[in-house]
Amino acid sequence: MLGEILRFLLEIVFTLFGAALIARAWMHAIRLHPFNPLARVVYQGTNWLVLPLRKIIPASNKIDWTSLVATWLAALIYLVLVWLLALGALIPAQLLPAAMISALLMALKWALNLVVWLTLIQAVLSWVNPLAPMMPLLQALTAPLLDPIRRFLPRGAIDFSPLVLLIVAQVLLMILARVSYGMMGM
Numbered sequence: 001m002l003g004e005i006l007r008f009l010l011e012i013v014f015t016l017f018g019a020a021l022i023a024r025a026w027m028h029a030i031r032l033h034p035f036n037p038l039a040r041v042v043y044q045g046t047n048w049l050v051l052p053l054r055k056i057i058p059a060s061n062k063i064d065w066t067s068l069v070a071t072w073l074a075a076l077i078y079l080v081l082v083w084l085l086a087l088g089a090l091i092p093a094q095l096l097p098a099a100m101i102s103a104l105l106m107a108l109k110w111a112l113n114l115v116v117w118l119t120l121i122q123a124v125l126s127w128v129n130p131l132a133p134m135m136p137l138l139q140a141l142t143a144p145l146l147d148p149i150r151r152f153l154p155r156g157a158i159d160f161s162p163l164v165l166l167i168v169a170q171v172l173l174m175i176l177a178r179v180s181y182g183m184m185g186m
Contacts, residue, residue, distance in 0.1 A: 003085055010085070014078035017072065018110040020045050021071040023141075026114075028064035030140055038137055046070070076103035098183060105180050114175070115169045118142055123162040 012084075024042050032039050046067070053073075057091045079099055083091050091099050122138040142165075150163040 007082060007085055010081055014074055015110060015113070017046070018071050018074050018078075018107060019114045020108070021050070021074060022111045022114050024050065025064040025067035025071070026141060028059060028067065029062060030144060033135075036137065043118060049073070069109075071107045072103055075106035075110070076100060079103055079106065099176055102180065102183060105183075109173065109176055112169050112173050115142075115145065116166060116173075119145075119162050119165050119169070127157075157161050170182060 007031045020102065024046050025036075027036075027039050027042065034040070049070045050066050051075050053070055057069050059065045059066050063098055076099065077109055080091055083089075083099075118138060118141055122135070122142055125132050125135055125138065142162075149164045150159070153164065155162055
């Protein structure tokens with residue numbers, strides 16, 4: 001039972017940290033002002049890993065490679081810790097390439113879950129309190145994903161683009177789960 005509790009706590013901590021790293025890269029891509037309150041929280045919570053890595057892996061103009069590599073490293077550390085908890089031993093060297101790919105899939109899962117949550121929060125707020133102070137930030141974060149969908153959907157009284165994005169993200173999560181299970185069978 002203690003192992004299950006530790007794994008649960010590890011999953012929460014690493015999922016939140018991975019989501020913060022992805023949000024950092026996302027905010028860099030949309031050029032969110034660094035003095036935005038959410039940006040400041042994300043930067044302060046992730047600087048301890050991102051800033052040392054930035055000396056080796058610089059961020060480009062559009063893509064924050066440092067934050068993305070940090071996300072992958074966090075996922076790899078999470079998988080190693082889960083393996084250690086489950087079996088009481090480190091991952092064998094021959095399984096390290098599979099663990100590295102699994103870490104990439106885990107980072108993609110975190111990214112898709114972040115998309116789902118941000119889209120859900122924005123959709124609910126747009127109905128409940130469209131003038132909420134958080135709405136401009138949510139719209140700035142989700143607009144790059146929703147705008148291409150809006151180009152294909154007919155205009156009407158109700159914006160169905162969040163629903164389409166949620167369905168696409170869930171389908172991608174299902175595919176990711178299938179790929180992950182397929183890798184376990186290797």
